[in-house]
Every structure is written in structure tokens, then in C-alpha cells.
Amino acid sequence: MLIQRPAGIASSEITDEQVYLNRRQFIRGAAGAAVGVATGGFALGGGRVAFAEGQDAIPNVTPGPFGTDETLNSFDDITSYNNYYEFGLDKRDPSRNAHTLTTEPWTIKVDGEVAKPADYHLEDLLKGVTLEERVYRLRCVEAWSMVVPWVGFPLSTLIDRFEPTGDAGFVEFTTAMRPSEMPGVRRQVLDWPYVEGLRLDEAMHPLTILVVGLYGKTLLNQNGAPIRLMMPWKYGFKSAKSIVQMRFTREQPRTAWNTSAPQEYGFYANVNPTVDHPRWSQKSERRIGRFFRQETLMFNGYGDQVASLYDGMDLRRFY
Amino acid sequence: MRAARIGDLGANPIEEITHETAIWTFQLLLATLAIAPIGYLTTWHRLMPARRMVGLFTFFYGCLHFATYVVLDWFFDVEAIVEDVVERPYITAGFTGFVLLIPLAVTSTRAMVRRLGSRRWQLLHRLVYVSATAGAAHFLWQAKADLRRPGLYAGLLAVPLGIRLWQRPIAFGPVGLDPTRKARHEVLPEPVENGGEA
Numbered sequence: 001m002l003i004q005r006p007a008g009i010a011s012s013e014i015t016d017e018q019v020y021l022n023r024r025q026f027i028r029g030a031a032g033a034a035v036g037v038a039t040g041g042f043a044l045g046g047g048r049v050a051f052a053e054g055q056d057a058i059p060n061v062t063p064g065p066f067g068t069d070e071t072l073n074s075f076d077d078i079t080s081y082n083n084y085y086e087f088g089l090d091k092r093d094p095s096r097n098a099h100t101l102t103t104e105p106w107t108i109k110v111d112g113e114v115a116k117p118a119d120y121h122l123e124d125l126l127k128g129v130t131l132e133e134r135v136y137r138l139r140c141v142e143a144w145s146m147v148v149p150w151v152g153f154p155l156s157t158l159i160d161r162f163e164p165t166g167d168a169g170f171v172e173f174t175t176a177m178r179p180s181e182m183p184g185v186r187r188q189v190l191d192w193p194y195v196e197g198l199r200l201d202e203a204m205h206p207l208t209i210l211v212v213g214l215y216g217k218t219l220l221n222q223n224g225a226p227i228r229l230m231m232p233w234k235y236g237f238k239s240a241k242s243i244v245q246m247r248f249t250r251e252q253p254r255t256a257w258n259t260s261a262p263q264e265y266g267f268y269a270n271v272n273p274t275v276d277h278p279r280w281s282q283k284s285e286r287r288i289g290r291f292f293r294q295e296t297l298m299f300n301g302y303g304d305q306v307a308s309l310y311d312g313m314d315l316r317r318f319y
Numbered sequence: 320m321r322a323a324r325i326g327d328l329g330a331n332p333i334e335e336i337t338h339e340t341a342i343w344t345f346q347l348l349l350a351t352l353a354i355a356p357i358g359y360l361t362t363w364h365r366l367m368p369a370r371r372m373v374g375l376f377t378f379f380y381g382c383l384h385f386a387t388y389v390v391l392d393w394f395f396d397v398e399a400i401v402e403d404v405v406e407r408p409y410i411t412a413g414f415t416g417f418v419l420l421i422p423l424a425v426t427s428t429r430a431m432v433r434r435l436g437s438r439r440w441q442l443l444h445r446l447v448y449v450s451a452t453a454g455a456a457h458f459l460w461q462a463k464a465d466l467r468r469p470g471l472y473a474g475l476l477a478v479p480l481g482i483r484l485w486q487r488p489i490a491f492g493p494v495g496l497d498p499t500r501k502a503r504h505e506v507l508p509e510p511v512e513n514g515g516e517a
Contacts, residue, residue, distance in 0.1 A: 081329060081331060092329060284399070
């Protein structure tokens with residue numbers, strides 16, 4: 001039997017769109033890696049550009065202040081290398097397990113020393129908020145770091161709405177604790193729920209943001225969806241994820257890591273190369289995707305903005 | 320794009336390599352230490368000939384782990400490494416454990432056994448228990464919050480260590496003084512017919 005070859009292009013010869021896109025990504029990634037090697041950057045797994053799958057693009061994001069021109073970490077790195085113990089202790093666990101978290105609907109309970117305590121729906125809180133892209137350095141207490149293009153807005157805009165009383169000195173943030181959706185909280189690794197806190201002036205600082213997105217798209221669960229904190233001059237563990245409660249207090253809140261190991265994790269947890277952690281030198285850090293360590297900067301390089309918050313304080317004692 | 324990465328070592332390959340070489344070292348160490356008690360408890364000594372090799376593999380993975388730390392993690396930053404060893408207890412312990420393995424590897428040949436004499440050789444090689452204990456401390460002290468895995472490994476280490484201490488009269492006694500009781504299988508990596516000291 002003679003099978004005639006059809007004119008034109010056989011369907012088998014047409015590159016599948018996904019394959020095509022992957023190929024483009026691969027070429028871009030390879031080019032990035034090559035440039036990295038050529039410039040001595042030795043791009044370990046870096047240089048790739050990846051995009052969120054199934055995440056919605058956030059409209060009307062305006063560029064925000066305090067940016068940096070350092071190379072961004074890839075979407076892949078930022079979403080697969082996470083400390084989010086509610087979803088497991090391995091860095092890769094959150095990316096595997098966090099999809100089970102229900103983030104809609106989401107309410108935040110606001111209470112304590114405020115004129116307007118209430119259970120607020122997240123979408124109501126976000127109405128009228130201008131979302132900005134904030135490219136921040138992120139320094140983990142474990143001596144690694146990333147550069148992340150967050151999408152968020154200053155925490156101060158919400159705090160102003162809640163109208164704290166004159167007695168409010170601190171804000172306590174509580175992360176969701178859902179044993180059915182968070183396998184990590186079934187074990188008492190930390191005293192769940194995860195609690196973090198800030199002095200009110202730190203919370204009101206223009207660098208302090210609430211984050212709802214990453215790389216222009218809605219936040220993935222492993223990064224703390226639907227809403228998380230980000231204070232770039234503090235070690236990462238201060239920036240509580242998946243926030244369900246904000247309480248305004250007179251007293252300094254009892255925070256999760258500080259309660260677990262007070263000699264290792266202070267309440268302030270400002271990035272400080274002169275105060276070592278018992279297990280990690282804080283003098284240097286490894287930027288994810290790079291081979292050589294780099295020096296850690298005081299307040300993670302945000303000293304001009306935040307140093308005055310701590311005037312007169314002994315940062316060796318208040319670490 | 321995962322496949323494009325170096326293997327699948329994730330976002331922080333150096334950390335991953337550090338952890339993997341550590342786990343291999345500890346597992347091989349446990350295997351090395353299990354061989355004598357298995358013989359002791361079951362009178363089955365067929366594994367004894369392999370002990371030296373397993374021990375040397377332990378040392379080899381220890382070297383890989385140490386090299387990862389020196390080259391990949393710190394890139395020969397001697398000042399930082401010295402500070403690490405002096406100031407951070409878990410590094411001090413790990414470094415101690417590694418250094419103690421060096422004389423054991425060096426004296427692992429038959430010629431060295433002969434040169435040292437079996438008694439001195441045996442006493443020297445008891446250092447493996449000190450090294451292993453240092454290794455367990457290294458593992459436990461590096462843990463941030465979850466002690467399950469280091470705890471499990473420390474518990475597994477306690478078994479051969481406990482058996483060794485239980486055997487104390489033989490183990491730490493005048494081994495070799497009595498020429499008829501040489502416990503040959505402890506000395507030479509050869510199968511023995513009489514079941515050795517068991």
C-alpha cells in the first residue's frame with residue numbers, strides 16, 4: 001500500500017506550544033548560565049527565568065521605592081526553597097505541601113489596643129490599596145539570601161485604618177494554624193501557631209510591607225499566601241506568613257522562635273554581621289544561585305532607612 | 320526546568336551536597352561499627368573481612384563532607400574556618416570527629432598493624448568510638464528544631480557503643496597480653512574459624 005506523504009507540514013512536525021515555550025526558556029536559561037560563568041558569577045542553578053503556573057497576574061502594580069539593581073533570584077528558587085515549618089521542615093516541603101491551604105475566603109482578626117477591632121475580609125482590606133513592586137533583599141538567619149520582587153503595600157496604610165490607641169506599643173502577627181491543611185503543625189516543632197511581632201514604630205516604617213504577590217502574580221502558598229509581612233532589614237523568620245490575626249499590644253509579644261530558643265533568636269532579629277548566631281556566622285551569606293559567599297551588610301543594607309529606629313540601643317543585647 | 324539543574328540539588332546545591340555527604344558518612348560509620356557486634360552476638364563473622372573497607376569508605380565520605388565544607392562552603396577562607404571551628408560547638412565536634420578518623424585510616428594497612436603491634440593498634444582504633452560520639456554531637460547540635468533524624472542516628476550509635484562497653488573486660492582489658500587470646504578478627508581483616516573473642 002502506498003501511503004502518500006501529505007503536502008505541507010505533518011502535525012507531528014509541529015512543535016507543541018509548551019515544548020516551544022520550554023525550549024525558549026531553556027535557551028534563555030542556558031544563555032544566562034553562560035553569562036554567569038563568563039562573568040565569574042558561576043550561576044548555580046541560576047540565570048533561569050521561570051513563570052508562575054496558574055497564578056493570576058496582578059493588575060496595576062506600580063514600581064515602589066527602596067529598589068535594588070541586583071540580579072533577581074528566579075521564580076523557581078523563590079518558590080522551591082522555603083522555610084515554612086507548618087508545611088514541613090525540609091526547604092522543599094512547602095512547595096510540595098502548601099497547595100492544600102485554602103486561602104479564599106480569608107479574614108484577619110484585628111484586636112487589642114485599636115479603635116476599630118474587627119474580623120476584616122482580606123478583599124475589603126485590599127480595596128483602595130495601591131500595590132507596588134518592591135525589590136528587596138531577603139536575608140535568612142541561616143546565612144543565605146535572595147533578591148525578591150515582591151508585590152505589596154506599606155503595613156502603615158492598614159494600621160492607620162485600624163486606629164491604634166495611645167497604649168499600643170507593639171503589633172503581634174499570627175500565622176494560620178490548620179492541622180488539616182498544614183501537615184507540619186501536627187508535630188510540636190514550635191509552639192504553634194507561629195507568632196511574630198514588631199514594635200509599632202517598626203511596623204509603621206515605610207520599608208515594612210504586607211505582601212500579596214511575587215513576580216507580578218498572586219503569591220503562592222509556600223511564600224505565605226494570601227498575605228504576609230516583609231521587613232527586609234530583619235532576618236526572614238520575622239516576616240510572618242499567611243497572617244490571620246493582628247493584635248496591638250502594650251507588651252512585647254512572645255514570638256515563636258524567641259520562645260523556642262531565646263539565646264539564638266532575639267525579638268528584634270535585625271540583620272547584624274557583628275552578632276553571630278551560635279550555629280552560623282552572620283558575617284557573610286550565600287546568595288542563592290551564586291558560588292562565592294558575600295559580606296553581610298548591617299541591617300541588610302537598609303541602615304540609612306532604619307538605623308535611627310535603634311538609636312541608643314545596644315544591638316548586642318537586643319539582637 | 321528542574322532537569323536543567325545540576326542533578327536535582329535544588330536552589331542551594333552546596334547545602335544539599337553538605338547534607339548528603341554527612342548522611343553517607345554517618346551511615347557508613349554505623350555500618351562499620353555494627354560489624355564487630357554482629358559477630359559477637361551471632362558468632363557469624365563473615366562480615367569481618369569487609370570491615371576495613373567499610374571503615375575506609377566512611378573516611379572517604381568524611382573527606383568529601385570536609386572538602387565540601389572547606390572548598391564549596393568557604394572556598395579556603397582559612398580565617399573563617401578557624402573561627403567556625405573554635406566558636407561553634409557543632410563545628411568543633413564535627414572537626415574533632417573527622418580529625419580522629421585520620422590516624423585510623425593511616426594505620427589501616429596490614430603493615431601498620433604489624434608495626435604498631437596488635438594491642439597498640441587496637442587501643443588506637445578505639446578512637447573510632449570517640450570520633451563517632453563527636454559525629455553524633457555534630458549532628459545533634461546543628462539541628463535547628465527537629466531532632467528526630469540526629470536523635471535516631473545517635474540512638475543507633477548507642478547500640479554498638481553499649482555493646483562495646485558491656486564487653487569492657489575484654490575490650491579495654493589486657494588484650495594481647497595473653498598471646499593465646501589475640502582476638503585475631505579484631506586485628507586482621509580475615510575470616511576466623513574460632514569465632515574470635517566471642
